[in-house]
Amino acid sequence: METLQINKDAALIAHENATSKGKLLLENLLGKKVFVKSIMERITCFDDVLIELNIDKLVFEKSCEGLESDEVAYKMAKLVSKALNEGWIPDWSNSSEYKYFAWFKMGSPSGVGFSSDDCGNWLTYSRVGSRLAFKSAELAEFAGKLFEQSIYKPLLTIQQS
Numbered sequence: 001m002e003t004l005q006i007n008k009d010a011a012l013i014a015h016e017n018a019t020s021k022g023k024l025l026l027e028n029l030l031g032k033k034v035f036v037k038s039i040m041e042r043i044t045c046f047d048d049v050l051i052e053l054n055i056d057k058l059v060f061e062k063s064c065e066g067l068e069s070d071e072v073a074y075k076m077a078k079l080v081s082k083a084l085n086e087g088w089i090p091d092w093s094n095s096s097e098y099k100y101f102a103w104f105k106m107g108s109p110s111g112v113g114f115s116s117d118d119c120g121n122w123l124t125y126s127r128v129g130s131r132l133a134f135k136s137a138e139l140a141e142f143a144g145k146l147f148e149q150s151i152y153k154p155l156l157t158i159q160q161s
Contacts, residue, residue, distance in 0.1 A: 011034060015027075039083070040138075043084065045146075046147070049076075049080055053082060053083050070159070077155055078131045080143050081132050081143070085133075085139070090135075092130060100140035101133060102140050102144030
């Protein structure tokens with residue numbers, strides 16, 4: 001039997017341009033896993049987050065009516081985390097499990113803005129809500145860069161009316 005070799009990029013292009021029968025044929029020949037895009041390829045905007053989570057855009061928009069911009073941004077940030085984590089839920093009882101968060105430098109170049117200094121004896125401290133954790137540093141950075149202006153800035157700053 002003769003073996004054929006196919007370039008993965010060519011297979012992906014063929015799959016993308018194929019009919020449903022053609023897609024099924026390629027998936028049966030090469031395996032379905034070859035054609036599954038990573039979550040970071042599937043999410044390019046917030047609408048993709050809604051699609052990934054099977055949430056109707058109009059229903060989401062209706063649920064945001066009457067909310068302040070930071071409240072809408074928080075709802076959006078929770079959905080971004082949920083979509084990018086693809087079902088992963090942080091185990092807060094497991095200190096060996098790393099959890100990652102989007103990190104920002106907002107404010108003036110002088111370091112004023114989101115800077116802090118503290119001292120105290122009886123203190124509980126949390127930097128980010130647990131619903132906003134990511135399962136990898138790569139996903140946290142991806143979310144932070146993609147949604148910095150549209151979601152995280154309204155969430156973390158006071159917006160001028």
